[in-house]
Amino acid sequence: xxxxxxxxxxxxxxxxxxxxxxxxxxxxxxxxxxxxxxxxxxxxxxxxxxxxxxxxxxxxxxxxxxxxxxxxxxxxxxxxxxxxxxxxxxxxxxxxxxxxxxxxxxxxxxxxxxxxxxxxxxxxxxxxxxxxxxxxxxxxxxxxxxxxxxxxxxxxxxx
Amino acid sequence: xxxxxxxxxxxxxxxxxxxxxxxxxxxxxxxxxxxxxxxxxxxxxxxxxxxxxxxxxxxxxxxxxxxxxxxxxxxxxxxxxxxxxxxxxxxxxxxxxxxxxxxxxxxxxxxxxxxxxxxxxxxxxxxxxxxxxxxxxxxxxxxxxxxxxxxxxxxxxxxxxxxxxxxxxxxxxxxxxxxxxxxxxxxxxxxxxxxxxxxxxxxxxxxxxxxxxxxxxxxxxxxxxxxxxxxxxxxxxxxxxxxxxxxxxxxxxxxxxxxxxxxxxxxxxxxxxxxxxxxxxxxxxxxxxxxxxxxxxxxxxxxxxxxxxxxxxxxxxxxxxxxxxxxxxxxxxxxxxxxxxxxxxxxxxxxxxxxxxxxxxxxxxxxxxxxxxxxxxxxxxxxxxxxxxxxxxxxxxxxxxxxxxxxxxxxxxxxxxxxxxxxxxxxxxxxxxxxxxxxxxxxxxxxxxxxxxxxxxxxxxxxxxxxxxxxxxxxxxxxxxxxxxxxxxxxxxxxxxxxxxxxxxxxxxxxxxxxxxxxxxxxxxxxxxxxxxxxxxxxxxxxxxxxxxxxxxxxxxxxxxxxxxxxxxxxxxxxxxxxxxxxxxxxxxxxxxxxxxxxxxxxxxxxxxxxxxxxxxxxxxxxxxxxxxxxxxxxxxxxxxxxxxxxxxxxxxxxxxxxxxxxxxxxxxxxxxxxxxxxxxxxxxxxxxxxxxxxxxxxxxxxxxxxxxxxxxxxxxxxxxxxxxxxxxxxxxxxxxxxxxxxxxxxxxxxxxxxxxxxxxx
Numbered sequence: 001x002x003x004x005x006x007x008x009x010x011x012x013x014x015x016x017x018x019x020x021x022x023x024x025x026x027x028x029x030x031x032x033x034x035x036x037x038x039x040x041x042x043x044x045x046x047x048x049x050x051x052x053x054x055x056x057x058x059x060x061x062x063x064x065x066x067x068x069x070x071x072x073x074x075x076x077x078x079x080x081x082x083x084x085x086x087x088x089x090x091x092x093x094x095x096x097x098x099x100x101x102x103x104x105x106x107x108x109x110x111x112x113x114x115x116x117x118x119x120x121x122x123x124x125x126x127x128x129x130x131x132x133x134x135x136x137x138x139x140x141x142x143x144x145x146x147x148x149x150x151x152x153x154x155x156x157x158x159x
Numbered sequence: 160x161x162x163x164x165x166x167x168x169x170x171x172x173x174x175x176x177x178x179x180x181x182x183x184x185x186x187x188x189x190x191x192x193x194x195x196x197x198x199x200x201x202x203x204x205x206x207x208x209x210x211x212x213x214x215x216x217x218x219x220x221x222x223x224x225x226x227x228x229x230x231x232x233x234x235x236x237x238x239x240x241x242x243x244x245x246x247x248x249x250x251x252x253x254x255x256x257x258x259x260x261x262x263x264x265x266x267x268x269x270x271x272x273x274x275x276x277x278x279x280x281x282x283x284x285x286x287x288x289x290x291x292x293x294x295x296x297x298x299x300x301x302x303x304x305x306x307x308x309x310x311x312x313x314x315x316x317x318x319x320x321x322x323x324x325x326x327x328x329x330x331x332x333x334x335x336x337x338x339x340x341x342x343x344x345x346x347x348x349x350x351x352x353x354x355x356x357x358x359x360x361x362x363x364x365x366x367x368x369x370x371x372x373x374x375x376x377x378x379x380x381x382x383x384x385x386x387x388x389x390x391x392x393x394x395x396x397x398x399x400x401x402x403x404x405x406x407x408x409x410x411x412x413x414x415x416x417x418x419x420x421x422x423x424x425x426x427x428x429x430x431x432x433x434x435x436x437x438x439x440x441x442x443x444x445x446x447x448x449x450x451x452x453x454x455x456x457x458x459x460x461x462x463x464x465x466x467x468x469x470x471x472x473x474x475x476x477x478x479x480x481x482x483x484x485x486x487x488x489x490x491x492x493x494x495x496x497x498x499x500x501x502x503x504x505x506x507x508x509x510x511x512x513x514x515x516x517x518x519x520x521x522x523x524x525x526x527x528x529x530x531x532x533x534x535x536x537x538x539x540x541x542x543x544x545x546x547x548x549x550x551x552x553x554x555x556x557x558x559x560x561x562x563x564x565x566x567x568x569x570x571x572x573x574x575x576x577x578x579x580x581x582x583x584x585x586x587x588x589x590x591x592x593x594x595x596x597x598x599x600x601x602x603x604x605x606x607x608x609x610x611x612x613x614x615x616x617x618x619x620x621x622x623x624x625x626x627x628x629x630x631x632x633x634x635x636x637x638x639x640x641x642x643x644x645x646x647x648x649x650x651x652x653x654x655x656x657x658x659x660x661x662x663x664x665x666x667x668x669x670x671x672x673x674x675x676x677x678x679x680x681x682x683x684x685x686x687x688x689x690x691x692x693x694x695x696x697x698x699x700x701x702x703x704x705x706x707x708x709x710x711x712x713x714x715x716x717x718x719x720x721x722x723x724x725x726x727x728x729x730x731x732x733x734x735x736x737x738x739x740x741x742x743x744x745x746x747x748x749x750x751x752x753x754x755x756x757x758x759x760x761x762x763x764x765x766x767x768x769x770x771x772x773x774x775x776x777x778x779x780x781x782x783x784x785x786x787x788x789x790x791x792x793x794x795x796x797x798x799x800x801x802x803x804x805x806x807x808x809x810x811x812x813x814x815x816x817x818x819x820x821x822x823x824x825x826x827x828x829x830x831x832x833x834x835x836x837x838x839x840x841x842x843x844x845x846x847x848x849x850x851x852x853x854x855x856x857x858x859x860x861x862x863x864x865x866x867x868x869x870x871x872x873x874x875x876x877x878x879x880x881x882x883x884x885x886x887x888x889x890x891x892x893x894x895x896x897x898x899x900x901x902x903x904x905x906x907x908x909x910x911x912x913x914x915x916x917x918x919x920x921x
Contacts, residue, residue: 040179104631
């Protein structure tokens with residue numbers, strides 16, 4: 001691919017500004033993983049169903065496989081790597097780790113990001129609201145039971 | 160000190176998994192990395208007239224193009240050596256790999272694949288299992304007779320493995336019956352669907368290759384690479400980074416050798432990452448579509464007198480590891496019931512579809528579903544409540560199973576009664592369209608060789624080096640508990656080196672629910688050797704007798720004299736100047752219980768169930784009569800697992816299995832148009848989501864076994880997925896007043912069954 005087809009993209013990821021030269025057709029997920037080395041964001045289906053690639057764009061849960069990097073200029077992007085600060089897990093990470101809210105771990109980054117966006121809007125959710133709120137992320141290991149428990153535990157811990 | 164067995168489990172890999180630091184195969188970075196793409200047949204059956212790779216090879220960025228002409232002409236396969244790495248002269252299913260390309264970008268690789276010119280002569284595909292078994296059918300493998308097989312495999316034309324299970328005199332049994340019922344059940348092909356797609360990276364240094372792969376079975380995968388590339392196993396290192404689930408879909412040897420060939424030709428590291436479509440079409444490891452015919456005789460009091468069964472499995476284009484499904488499915492036809500007279504046969508039928516193999520609990524859910532629908536129909540025939548009918552026929556201690564295995568113990572009835580109690584059988588206060596359904600079943604523990612090393616470090620921490628593979632369940636993470644228990648240490652004091660064929664001793668991999676069962680025994684044996692050495696050294700240092708010492712709370716101390724003690728760290732440090740504290744274990748596998756195979760044919764080793772476990776599932780369903788949609792608001796799952804080592808982990812397995820099984824019950828199935836899958840993506844092939852998932856009431860019962868896993872444990876991983884679809888089917892029948900005889904019980908099928916019934920009434 002000729003150099004001229006690339007363009008400069010400015011992304012603000014986990015509080016750090018980046019200037020990157022990428023092809024406009026590149027998805028946010030691919031740029032995060034390939035250009036920024038942030039492989040915590042996983043690709044499970046690349047057609048917007050599994051939710052493994054979920055990141056926060058200005059706090060909203062977005063499927064990074066369905067967004068071009070060029071569209072993500074301006075807003076604050078948060079990936080799973082941006083959750084812990086100074087080596088200290090945030091309350092949602094802690095809740096998932098302590099409540100066996102993960103098995104293989106592949107859906108976990110997406111689950112954590114969705115849980116963030118969901119709990120920000122629903123700080124005191126019922127079980128039913130959690131099930132609805134986490135509905136867009138697939139997990140094949142846990143049967144969701146401990147993901148629901150972990151999300152509830154995180155809500156409780158935030159109080 | 161209190162035992163660590165049964166305590167709360169905090170998984171050692173949790174921290175890296177919640178921070179995004181856990182590296183999976185597709186996350187690995189390499190200098191000079193190239194990207195692989197496969198060219199697939201995209202047709203079900205054809206003869207290859209010509210392959211021309213000239214244009215592809217000349218394209219910019221392309222570093223390697225390989226076909227079967229570049230690979231040794233080796234036919235491989237676990238049971239039947241019926242396939243080659245790339246298509247050889249013919250293609251037998253749409254996902255058959257014809258060629259592979261490595262290029263500097265995935266887009267260049269894809270463009271080069273498109274530039275490979277293949278001339279085909281299309282042939283009529285063989286798709287139907289009944290048709291395929293007719294003598295007039297064309298053959299998927301015309302040269303089948305010349306293929307090598309594992310000892311004992313019995314085959315026929317288009318049948319890569321048939322087996323029988325024979326007990327008593329089935330005709331005499333039918334003569335004793337008051338009712339004889341014949342029914343046929345069918346299930347669609349279903350997929351494992353791990354959220355992580357397959358990925359492989361290969362890198363050569365000299366004549367040695369290191370392969371990073373999303374494999375559940377590193378050692379068998381290594382053997383496959385060595386066999387197909389004709390190189391020694393010692394020249395192949397197979398490493399599995401974190402594995403993003405498998406469920407059987409990543410068992411057996413798959414794409415490692417293809418990528419290794421590309422890397423060798425390109426002289427660069429090469430990475431393959433599957434798309435979700437490839438996961439559906441090309442993974443050659445799906446749950447068989449099946450057809451199950453059952454005829455059962457019962458007395459008026461509900462006693463089963465005889466059963467005849469015939470199972471046809473659609474194995475697709477190749478045998479793969481399908482014969483596990485074949486034999487285990489066969490072992491499911493009697494269910495955990497006393498069936499004194501049985502004649503069952505199973506055929507593993509070649510067709511031009513995606514090859515099937517062992518997916519979590521191979522042969523389990525579909526056969527259990529058919530048998531348990533049939534059981535409810537038998538109960539209805541004799542006018543008994545489904546629970547009572549099962550109560551009268553379940554195996555008890557002292558009974559013999561379908562191959563004459565004597566049950567030393569049976570928790571089948573206890574599981575049934577407990578589940579009934581929790582679920583409130585037969586149920587009340589039902590909303591319109593609601594009902595309960597019940598299913599029981601059994602499963603086995605797989606005895607296999609498996610190895611581990613344990614060593615203590617100078618600071619008093621330990622390292623476990625194991626051949627075992629972590630699929631996510633936590634079974635490898637749980638090994639630390641077993642070592643810690645032996646050595647009076649804490650699980651978090653152990654690091655674990657795993658899933659690398661160059662470091663750990665052999666293990667079968669994450670297959671057959673065998674990790675804790677077999678590798679757990681190996682770790683205990685290895686830790687036991689360390690314990691012996693540790694006590695010897697501590698006795699010398701404490702000037703005490705070895706037999707007076709105990710290992711408690713990280714210290715070696717004289718029993719009853721807590722003040723006379725040494726931290727394990729001190730003993731370990733002192734050992735570094737004398738005899739090291741290292742141990743190895745391979746935990747001798749227990750043998751199968753005695754059984755009798757007279758009259759049976761084609762059997763391959765799953766002819767009796769070691770340390771059998773039992774379960775009962777009860778599902779509450781709601782059938783929407785307008786649309787046929789089935790929802791499942793509640794499932795009760797009672798399992799007996801021998802001894803529960805890790806309650807949180809075991810419960811997680813049951814919950815995950817139940818939800819997967821709900822998917823199989825109402826959503827998951829491949830639709831076909833001829834030889835092409837119609838729904839190879841997550842929009843067309845839907846999984847259960849959090850909003851669909853009911854609360855699962857799990858209860859775990861114990862019945863420790865002497866000749867089983869560590870501390871009397873039994874296999875846990877697969878049994879939970881076996882029974883839920885069956886319970887849902889019976890609940891749907893109870894709610895709808897009509898039975899759906901095909902899996903998945905989609906809205907369309909349920910609606911059709913309701914509609915037909917209305918038609919009949921009119």
